[in-house]
Amino acid sequence: MTTTVTPKSPERTPGQKIARAVGILLILAGLSMLAYIAWQYYGTNIVSKHKQEEVKQQIAEDWGKGLDSDAIGLLRVPRFGDTYEKPIVKGFGDDDLARGVGWDTKSARPGQIGNFAIAGHRVTHGEVFSKFPKLKKGDLVYVETRTDIFTYKLRNGGKSITVDFTEGWPLQRVPAPGAAGERPTKAVITMLTCSELFHTRNRNVVIGDLIKTVHKDNAAPAPATE
Numbered sequence: 624m625t626t627t628v629t630p631k632s633p634e635r636t637p638g639q640k641i642a643r644a645v646g647i648l649l650i651l652a653g654l655s656m657l658a659y660i661a662w663q664y665y666g667t668n669i670v671s672k673h674k675q676e677e678v679k680q681q682i683a684e685d686w687g688k689g690l691d692s693d694a695i696g697l698l699r700v701p702r703f704g705d706t707y708e709k710p711i712v713k714g715f716g717d718d719d720l721a722r723g724v725g726w727d728t729k730s731a732r733p734g735q736i737g738n739f740a741i742a743g744h745r746v747t748h749g750e751v752f753s754k755f756p757k758l759k760k761g762d763l764v765y766v767e768t769r770t771d772i773f774t775y776k777l778r779n780g781g782k783s784i785t786v787d788f789t790e791g792w793p794l795q796r797v798p799a800p801g802a803a804g805e806r807p808t809k810a811v812i813t814m815l816t817c818s819e820l821f822h823t824r825n826r827n828v829v830i831g832d833l834i835k836t837v838h839k840d841n842a843a844p845a846p847a848t849e
Contacts, residue, residue, distance in 0.1 A: 696711045696733055698710075713726055731807075734773045737807040755829075756781045758829050764814070772837045775833055777830070798811060811830055814830075
């Protein structure tokens with residue numbers, strides 16, 4: 624009778640064990656990074672768009688009752704598409720920007736003399752400003768509040784002004800370099816892009832002048848096309 628002896632696998636050296644463990648950790652880290660990026664690019668957009676619709680529904684309910692809503696209005700930009708309509712919420716925090724376009728609460732309100740400053744993400748968290756580079760000089764931007772519709776005309780296109788995120792002049796009362804402390808004499812809108820997924824330092828900026836104010840008792844909602 625023949626007995627078969629199975630040879631034992633050579634025992635790994637300490638160095639081989641460490642290398643194997645490091646390899647497994649690197650694979651897991653890579654998978655975690657892929658999952659994180661997938662969540663940022665797809666998951667956050669799904670969640671944010673759902674939140675934006677909830678905010679818009681709340682606006683409609685509040686305005687229907689003649690009440691001001693927690694969100695200050697609706698933004699319509701024909702250049703971004705016929706159906707583009709985003710809620711404008713208070714604040715530039717991550718939670719705020721996930722619910723719509725953020726408004727700098729230290730800036731002017733829509734239609735007021737001064738700088739009405741708003742910001743939004745180009746990628747992730749709803750991508751409210753994904754088409755920002757398509758903006759052109761002369762484009763119209765509509766801001767609807769409970770009582771009024773404000774029309775702004777852009778001075779510049781979406782790729783013509785790029786600033787470092789440390790630059791503060793776009794949020795000044797007069798949004799221009801070297802104009803800190805100046806007293807505003809006209810109503811303007813400033814739109815800025817926010818930090819991207821990997822936190823680029825650059826921000827795109829457009830500025831527009833208020834050219835028309837219509838009380839909603841005398842007009843239909845702002846058009847979605849121009």
